[in-house]
Structure formats: structure tokens, C-alpha cells
Amino acid sequence: GKHWGYGKDDGPSIWHQNFPVAEGDRQSPIDIMPQQASHDPNLGPIVLNYDHCTSLNICNNGHSVVVEFDDTDDRSVILGGPLDNPYRLKQFHFHWGGKGCHGSEHTVEGNSYASELHLVHWNAVKYRSFGEAASAPDGLAVLGIFLETGDDHRWLHTITDALYMVKYKASVTDFKGFNPKCLLPSSLHYWTYLGSLTTPPLHESVTWIVLKEPIAVSERQASFECSCSLGRKRIRGYAWKITSGPPSLSKAGKYAPPIN
Ligand SMILES: NS(=O)(=O)c1cc(F)cc(F)c1
Numbered sequence: 001g002k003h004w005g006y007g008k009d010d011g012p013s014i015w016h017q018n019f020p021v022a023e024g025d026r027q028s029p030i031d032i033m034p035q036q037a038s039h040d041p042n043l044g045p046i047v048l049n050y051d052h053c054t055s056l057n058i059c060n061n062g063h064s065v066v067v068e069f070d071d072t073d074d075r076s077v078i079l080g081g082p083l084d085n086p087y088r089l090k091q092f093h094f095h096w097g098g099k100g101c102h103g104s105e106h107t108v109e110g111n112s113y114a115s116e117l118h119l120v121h122w123n124a125v126k127y128r129s130f131g132e133a134a135s136a137p138d139g140l141a142v143l144g145i146f147l148e149t150g151d152d153h154r155w156l157h158t159i160t161d162a163l164y165m166v167k168y169k170a171s172v173t174d175f176k177g178f179n180p181k182c183l184l185p186s187s188l189h190y191w192t193y194l195g196s197l198t199t200p201p202l203h204e205s206v207t208w209i210v211l212k213e214p215i216a217v218s219e220r221q222a223s224f225e226c227s228c229s230l231g232r233k234r235i236r237g238y239a240w241k242i243t244s245g246p247p248s249l250s251k252a253g254k255y256a257p258p259i260n
Pocket residue numbers: 118120142196197198199200201202206
């Protein structure tokens with residue numbers, strides 16, 4: 001596909017040249033403003049059925065480190081919340097800055113976290129392949145989890161240790177028996193909105209479910225480096241149709257003009 005990155009000549013501000021949908025009206029990431037979120041009582045809790053998930057490998061695609069799963073059946077799915085049916089776990093990956101700095105893509109009241117984990121799921125009820133789902137408005141559901149620096153995360157080291165095996169772009173290595181349930185915070189309270197892939201091709205196909213509670217990882221873990229492009233996309237406009245599980249209440253938000 002077309003080249004893109006996070007530099008001056010290939011970064012977020014010029015992605016629209018090759019990917020015009022970058023100027024669309026449901027682009028991610030956004031800045032989440034909790035006070036402007038509207039609590040939707042019709043939205044129930046999200047449910048993660050990951051007990052029989054099958055991780056396959058870990059690979060560095062030059063933009064991130066991705067752990068891929070066997071998605072040939074509904075063995076590991078996300079359901080509930082804003083979703084009308086189960087979505088199959090396909091992969092998870094991270095976005096981080098260099099040296100543990102602020103690499104998260106979504107921000108909360110303008111504040112970014114050290115890193116952000118994305119668990120990517122696709123609607124296999126309506127679509128026959130991940131590729132087809134990835135360009136459909138209800139094709140994907142991505143669970144976003146913020147990582148903040150604090151204590152060492154007891155399970156993250158299995159991933160960071162594997163990173164040394166995939167330090168260079170296009171390297172892949174076996175990565176069996178990893179269950180991402182160990183990467184979840186204690187609360188599944190969430191914000192949700194309709195958005196897009198945060199990297200090219202930027203398809204507007206993602207129902208975003210962003211957990212309010214971050215997980216703690218150590219400074220060293222947050223700065224794991226590999227030859228992936230580091231950095232993050234410029235924040236587009238902010239759109240909020242949010243939920244959160246029980247508590248947070250506030251008035252409805254709406255699309256705002258994209259920030260240029
Ligand atoms: N970063 S993200 O989760 O929006 C994402 C997921 C994906 F499967 C492909 C992409 F290009 C981007």
C-alpha cells in the first residue's frame with residue numbers, strides 16, 4: 001500500500017493526500033471531555049469472552065507491534081455495550097511515544113497517557129472477512145486501554161520480552177498462549193463513540209470503546225522501543241456520543257468542526 005509515517009513529510013498532517021477520508025467527520029482519535037459526555041442508560045456493560053482465545057504470533061509491521069489471534073470462529077469475542085452482535089478478536093497492538101513519553105492516541109481533557117493498547121475486533125456476523133469489515137461503518141469494534149507509568153505490569157513483560165525478537169520491521173515470531181484478559185483494568189466503565197482507524201487507511205469503520213481506567217506499566221515497559229514509527233496522529237475534531245456504564249452523567253455532545 002501507500003507509504004505513510006509520523007515524520008514531517010509522511011505524517012498525520014499530510015495523510016489526507018493519499019487518504020482523503022482523513023478529512024471525514026468521524027475521524028479518530030479524539031479528545032475525550034468527560035463532562036461533555038452524555039450517559040446513555042440504554043447502553044449496558046461490555047462483555048469480553050476471551051477465555052478460549054488463541055494467540056498465534058507477534059509481528060512488527062513497521063507501525064506497531066501486533067499480536068494476532070485465530071479468528072476463524074467465535075472463540076474470543078466482545079459483545080454488549082453499543083454492539084448489536086459479537087465481534088471477533090483479531091489482534092491487539094500498542095501506540096506509544098519514545099522514551100515512555102506521551103504516546104497515547106486518544107486524550108482525556110487534553111491529557112495523553114504513556115501508551116494506548118487497542119484490541120481490534122470485527123463483525124463476522126455481517127461480513128465475511130476482516131478486510132471487508134474494516135471498510136464498513138459497523139465493521140470493527142476497538143477496545144482502547146490507556147497505559148500510565150507506575151508499577152511494573154506483571155504480564156506486560158511477556159510482550160516486551162518478545163519485542164526483542166521482532167525489533168525490526170516485518171519480523172514475526174510465534175506467540176502462543178497469551179490471553180489479553182491479563183491486560184484489563186479492574187473496571188470496564190467506558191466511553192464509546194463512532195470513529196475510524198487511527199492510522200491509514202483511516203476507514204470510518206470503528207465503534208470505539210475506550211476504558212476510563214488506565215493500567216499501570218513501569219517506565220521501562222512504557223518506553224519499549226522497536227523500529228516501529230513512534231508518534232501519534234494529530235487529534236481531529238471531537239465528537240462525543242458517549243456512555244460510560246453507570247456513573248458519569250452529562251449533557252449530550254455533538255460533532256464539532258475538525259481542528260485544522
Ligand atoms: N489503530 S487502530 O486500532 O485504529 C487500527 C486497527 C487496525 F486493525 C488497522 C489500522 F490501520 C488501525
